[in-house]
Amino acid sequence: MAVQITPEEAVKKIIDKSSVMIGGFLGAAVPLIMLDLIAAAGVKDLTVISIGAGYRGGGVDIGKLVLNKQVIKYVTAHVGTDPNLIKQIVNGEVELELSPMGTFVERVRAGGAGLGAVVTPVGLGTEVEEMAEKIMVDGKPYLLFKPIRADVAVIKAYRSDPLGNLQYQGMSNTNPIMATAADIVIAEVDEMVEVGDIACEDVGTPGIFVDYIVQGHSYEERKNIYEELWIATNKL
Amino acid sequence: MPRNYIARRIAKEFKDGMYVNLGIGIPTESANYIPEGTHVYLQTENGGLMFGPKPKRGETNPDIANAGAEPITMLPGGAVFDVATSFAMIRGGHIDMTVVGALEVDEVGSIASWKIPGKLLTGMGGAMDLLYGCKRVIVAMTHTDKHGNPKIRKNCTLPLTAAGVVDLIITDKAVLRVGEGGLYLEELAPGVTAAEVERLTEGTILNIIEWEHIEIT
Numbered sequence: 001m002a003v004q005i006t007p008e009e010a011v012k013k014i015i016d017k018s019s020v021m022i023g024g025f026l027g028a029a030v031p032l033i034m035l036d037l038i039a040a041a042g043v044k045d046l047t048v049i050s051i052g053a054g055y056r057g058g059g060v061d062i063g064k065l066v067l068n069k070q071v072i073k074y075v076t077a078h079v080g081t082d083p084n085l086i087k088q089i090v091n092g093e094v095e096l097e098l099s100p101m102g103t104f105v106e107r108v109r110a111g112g113a114g115l116g117a118v119v120t121p122v123g124l125g126t127e128v129e130e131m132a133e134k135i136m137v138d139g140k141p142y143l144l145f146k147p148i149r150a151d152v153a154v155i156k157a158y159r160s161d162p163l164g165n166l167q168y169q170g171m172s173n174t175n176p177i178m179a180t181a182a183d184i185v186i187a188e189v190d191e192m193v194e195v196g197d198i199a200c201e202d203v204g205t206p207g208i209f210v211d212y213i214v215q216g217h218s219y220e221e222r223k224n225i226y227e228e229l230w231i232a233t234n235k236l
Numbered sequence: 237m238p239r240n241y242i243a244r245r246i247a248k249e250f251k252d253g254m255y256v257n258l259g260i261g262i263p264t265e266s267a268n269y270i271p272e273g274t275h276v277y278l279q280t281e282n283g284g285l286m287f288g289p290k291p292k293r294g295e296t297n298p299d300i301a302n303a304g305a306e307p308i309t310m311l312p313g314g315a316v317f318d319v320a321t322s323f324a325m326i327r328g329g330h331i332d333m334t335v336v337g338a339l340e341v342d343e344v345g346s347i348a349s350w351k352i353p354g355k356l357l358t359g360m361g362g363a364m365d366l367l368y369g370c371k372r373v374i375v376a377m378t379h380t381d382k383h384g385n386p387k388i389r390k391n392c393t394l395p396l397t398a399a400g401v402v403d404l405i406i407t408d409k410a411v412l413r414v415g416e417g418g419l420y421l422e423e424l425a426p427g428v429t430a431a432e433v434e435r436l437t438e439g440t441i442l443n444i445i446e447w448e449h450i451e452i453t
Contacts (some may be wrong), residue, residue, distance in 0.1 A: 025282040025319070028298070028305040051319065052361065055305050080358030081304075089357065101281065102323030102365035109320050122327060122368045125399030127351075128360070158299070170299025171283040171316045219298075226298040226307070235306040236293055 002164025002187070002210040010186045010214045011037040014152050017072075019047040021108070021182055022062055023155035023175035026081055027055030031156045031188035032225065033216045038154075039064040047073040049150050051104060051174050053082035055229065069093065075148060077101035100128060103145055105177060110147035112180025112209075118145045153182030156216070157205065159198060160189040164207030167198045179205040188216035241425065242376050244269045245406050246335055249374060250276045254332040255325075257281065257366055260304060262376050263335035279331055281362040283322045286314030303362070326362065327369040334370035336363060338377050340392045343439030345402035345414035347375060348394035360397060367398035379407035379436050386438040388412065388419070409433050418442045 011034065014020055020038070024030030048071050054061030058081070065071050066085045073095040079085050088094040099107060106118040119142045123129065132143035155175040157166035166187055168175065179185055187210050217225065230236035242262050247269035250256065257279045258264045270276055279285050282303045288311040291297075296307045300316070310316065325331055340348040347367060350360045367373055381387055388405060404422075405412040410433045411423035419441045421433060430447035 025301070026303070026305040028282065028301040052359075076359060078359040078361035080361070086357050096359075098359050100360050100364040101319075101362035102327050105319045105323055120327070122364050125346075126364065126396045128364065168299075170297050171301065172318045173283050174319050176318045177320050222298045223296060227293060227296055230296070230307050231293070236290065236296065 002160070002162070002207055002213050004162065004192065004213045004215075007033050007037050007188070007214045007216075010034065010212050011041050013184050013186065013212070014038055014041070014043055014046070016043050017045045018043065018152055019049065019150040021150040021153040021155075021178045022048060022050040023153070023173070023178045024050065024061060025171070025173040026052040026078075027061040027229075029156050029171060029173055029175060030061045031154045031186075031216065032222070034154045034186065034188050034214065035061065035064055039068050039070070042068065042070070044070050045072045046070050047075065047150075049075040049108070049148060051101065052076060052078035053080070053085050055233075056081040057233065058082035058084045060229070066094075073097065077104040099131060099145060104148075105174065107145050107148040108174070108181045109177050111149035112177065115147060117147065119143070120145070148181065150182040152184045152186065153178045154186045154188065155179050157187050157189050158219070159191045159193050160187055160210070160213045161193050161195050161198050161207070163195060164210030164213060165198050165203045166205040166207075166210060167202050168204040172204055176205045179209045184212070185210050186212045186214060188214050190216060190219040190222060240265065240269075242406055242408055245411065246374065246376050247271065249333065249335075249404070250274050252276075255279055255285070255330065257326065257331050257334045257370065259334070259336035259363075261337055263337065266335065266376075279322070279325060280308070281319070281322050281326060281366070283317045283319055284308070284310060284314065285317075285325075286311045288314075323362070323365055326365050329369055329371065331366075331370045333372040333374065334366045335374045335376055336366065338375045338387070338397075340387050340389050340394050341375050341377075341402055341405055342389045342392045343414070343418045344400050345373075346392050346399045347373075347397050347402050348392040349397045351395045353395070363397050367401045372403050373401050374404045374406060375402050376406045379409040379433075384436075386436055388437045388439045390439050409436060412437075412441065415442075421447050
């Protein structure tokens with residue numbers, strides 16, 4: 001069962017030293033309004049968990065928190081898109097925890113699904129062996145990674161009903177996985193609808209996983225924001 | 237050598253009905269040269285199968301993007317899904333072929349593409365999963381670095397992305413197969429001699445003698 005609150009109320013759930021998961025994929029399908037408010041709130045020493053460091057060039061997605069120097073640790077698969085973040089990592093201002101992308105996703109899934117570890121062959125024969133424990137299963141080597149959870153997950157969905165059932169449109173990417181893996185889950189949506197407006201087979205994240213719903217930009221507003229970004233960066 | 241030479245050569249590797257994941261840059265460009273009548277299902281690791289070209293302005297969907305968060309379109313019959321499902325496809329051996337760039341490749345098919353200690357820090361992203369899980373791995377790159385040094389080495393000197401996984405190397409000079417015991421020259425790019433390829437390659441090319449008599453046309 002979820003509660004609809006204002007984004008301003010929701011951002012208070014994130015405090016100094018919180019671990020915060022941010023849904024999306026390198027800037028796409030991210031909770032835009034909540035990211036703006038987390039940056040404005042100025043909470044610091046955050047452990048940020050997201051699949052990659054935002055849109056190429058930095059300053060978008062979690063790049064806003066990087067510019068504000070609010071991040072003390074970043075748990076991810078990729079940082080190559082944000083030169084500001086790379087600088088902070090090299091300077092020792094931000095601690096980096098990397099895992100291969102598919103492993104990262106399964107670690108979050110394991111965190112949400114009550115599993116004890118992720119066991120994968122990916123990364124064998126590389127430096128990744130140093131980031132995990134090597135184990136044998138049926139005579140074959142694997143790497144064992146621990147699950148990832150967060151204090152707060154801030155995710156993005158298309159629509160929500162008052163029960164917190166979330167519908168996605170387009171690529172849901174990391175959002176439905178992160179929805180399972182935090183103590184407090186905040187979903188930013190384009191649109192609020194009534195109970196029954198989202199057919200049961202269209203529910204991407206059942207409301208059982210969601211604590212708070214906040215109204216984000218409308219779909220049309222988001223479309224304009226992304227078109228402006230893509231045009232400004234010669235991608236459209 | 238025109239920039240699109242490598243992309244055009246990659247496209248000859250597409251076979252009808254293949255599920256393919258293309259890395260950014262030249263591999264992605266190769267989709268423009270898929271042969272007429274060949275249907276290839278393109279996968280993107282952020283969660284899409286059967287995507288198509290860039291949309292027009294005004295026709296974008298903010299949540300339909302490629303792995304670089306750039307706008308794409310979905311084709312009829314396409315599917316979107318979460319990233320756990322996407323990597324189940326990749327790691328689980330459901331993708332027929334991937335084409336990636338590289339900093340170095342060596343004669344046993346190991347590849348380095350994600351890190352230069354003290355110089356380049358990006359994180360491995362999805363590359364390790366793709367290289368492990370895809371049935372066929374093609375590396376597309378320039379034959380030498382910008383200083384003219386070989387990128388096809390006896391042993392990679394940079395941190396590996398995956399060990400012993402590469403099947404074929406396509407460069408601006410040649411096509412090399414990673415086979416039994418080492419590298420085999422399969423093709424020369426127009427105007428390139430076998431002697432030149434041997435000189436620009438640190439790894440041993442096992443069949444180079446067979447190529448030495450071949451005249452350049």
